[in-house]
Amino acid sequence: MVKIYHLYPDLLDLYGDRGNVMALVKRCEWRNLPVQVKEIRIGDIVDFSGADIVFMGGGSDREQNLLAEDLGQRLENLRQAIEGGLVMLAICGGYQLLGSYYLAADGAKVTGLGLLDFYTEAGPDRLIGNVGVEIELNGKKVLCSGFENHSGRTFLGRVQPLGRVLAGHGNNGQDGLEGARYRNVFCSYLHGPLLPKNPALADYLLSLALGREEGWKGLGSLDDTLENTANEVMLKRIMNKR
């Protein structure tokens, strides 16, 4: 049974990010792998050691403040699960929340969960548009596409980036990096949503989660023609623009 914990789906539901959970679920179902989604809301009792994959999307500022406090109370439990190899995907606002802090435009410093070593500063304008990223998965280079819409500029410390920006802005529009990776935690600014159109990444997350069990033999292949075509059409469009 693949157990997916969807963090605060009622609060973090901007930009169709729930599509990431749909993608993971469908790709399990199409392979006849039992899968279960548990929606975690504010105040729920939760133990992350029971999760295979945790997903967190982005939300508006007001909603993000509401849940930062709630998540802070579960911090140790989450940190241990991450150190133990828990697979996690955090998008946009959820991504920023995992870092050290967020420096707002008015100079206010909002402390993050400090799970990953990076920080975010508010920028003068929003970085909006289609993005192409090269991501290395298991030594193989994969081209992914999505849409970014964020004013925060994220700068990485001792964590790997998720990938390199081919078109668009990425973390900060300066260093050519997109997202972050630490152990099995993946962070990205890419909406779209990210996983449905980038099935290689979706399957990589699933194989990392399933690979934690002994005797696992690997994922069967699926027909991803529609997904790959959609991805290629967009990559072609934005790469030609450059």
Add this chain to the structure above:
Amino acid sequence: MLVRLFIAIMAGKFVMWLSRSLGQGSGSSLPGMVALRICPGLLEILARQIKEGIIVVTGTNGKTTTSNMLADILSSEGQRVVTNRKGANLATGVASAFLQSATVLGRLDYEWAVLEVDEAAFPFVYSQVKPQAVVVTNFFRDQLDRYGELDATVDLIKKSLLDRGHAQLILNADDPLVAGLAAVAEKQPVYYGLGEHRETCARGVGVKEARFCPHCSQELNYAYYHYSQLGAYSCPRCGFARPVPALEAINAEDGLEFVRGTVIYEQEQLELTLPTGGLHNLYNAVAALAAATVAGISPRAGIGYLRGYHAATGRMDRFRHRGRLVLLNLVKNPAGFNRGLAILDKAPGSRDVLIAINDNDADGRDVSWLWDVDFEILGQNNAGYNFFICSGRRGEDMAVRLKYAGVPADKIKVERNLEQAVDRALGGRGERVFLLATYTALWPVELYLRDKAERVMTGGQDLPSVS
């Protein structure tokens, strides 16, 4: 100043004439853009001459239909109305509407102006035209890349109303985000709404947007809701609740080609039938009727005029092709798309569907909103559909969305070219054809469809009789 105004009007009118004679577009935005560039105060000067009053319609969905209905009601009463009928709802479109109605000397001889205004353009237009009344239809999530988050849009409108609070507000009682605007109103708002009816979901599950009280952020309770966050809400903490509407439609019945309900107004019960389908159009009608009361027109009279209402292009727009009904509908955000899908789902017989998704600026460049639309209803009931043709610049994204919604892969076709996609949809064997298109895809689809199929123009005579 006066010279500048005349030059602006002449230039605007010339551009209007030019774009029409060249057949380049309908001349609904460019003339206003040129004239505003020459004379930035143009709107204020022209708007001052409107004799009775100006009514602005804003909100996420239903602006075009509500303002068209209201303009129809006023015209039917013999009033002359300036209106931006074609949905060009930025400052430039509003200016074009005034230009078209003005003489070359800048004189306007009109009693009313009914202006549909985009939420982002609202602060400027509101400050310039100083409307007597403002209708706010609803606030749904829409084009995040353009408007930003929903809270920002609501705040924008609220701030304008705070700066100048004399306007009579006409508010949708069923939307907590809209009704919350009453806090900044100087006069008691006129509320309209829909009462509970048999298609209403009884419980509060499924309300995704605006589930929190606009005043104290507590989660709202819902006795029932119609769709999205529209329903009977109340805040357990601060007592904020759905206001009692002055004008309310009950016993709603939604057919594919009509919608009807009983309108309650000052203890009177009036039967309303519209020659266009969709519960959302009932909302638009009661909004227009409520606004018309501000102009002293009774709902009884208004309802009579609306019997012959012609839907605007792409608003449940009906065509016939080889004896089959073809419905063309604009889709631009999750709330509106879900309404469209509800209509598809209810249609009897087998259906052929075309969904055209563009990502130009006017559509919103970010198509991730497609994942906030509940396409799962198509996956679950896919037996009633022959195929889904996905078209437009983001047709491939649409195809992926349908696949993950559970639509069998062999029913999903991608045809990027809009005209060929329409041909394929019309060439199907389903009993009904549905064409759903985003804003910039709608116009080419409609242009092509006009040649291929016959538009159904309703008077009201071919409507089912009111029982």
